[in-house]
Amino acid sequence: MAIRARDFASEDAALEDLRRLLRATSALRPVSVADPVGRTAWWLVLDGEVVLVAPRPVAPTVAATRAQSVIRLLQRIAEKA
Numbered sequence: 001m002a003i004r005a006r007d008f009a010s011e012d013a014a015l016e017d018l019r020r021l022l023r024a025t026s027a028l029r030p031v032s033v034a035d036p037v038g039r040t041a042w043w044l045v046l047d048g049e050v051v052l053v054a055p056r057p058v059a060p061t062v063a064a065t066r067a068q069s070v071i072r073l074l075q076r077i078a079e080k081a
Contacts, residue, residue: 004052021051022078028052030067032060042067 008014021028024046031043031050039057043050044067058066 022074022081025071025075025078028071030064032063044070
């Protein structure tokens, strides 16, 4: 699905980061990033910080759809939290 783009000093710090992301799902912005071969990966950006990255590159037509799917999933999780 997506990989968090940073390390955390503790489990508490990771949980607080997750809470911050869930509170801000409407502000997440997908960004496409192409590699030299033309495959596309997507990043989710929050306030200029890359917060989630795709686990592997995909075809350019798939990248935006996957990014939006992850945003919708995070929004559903936030609603239930």
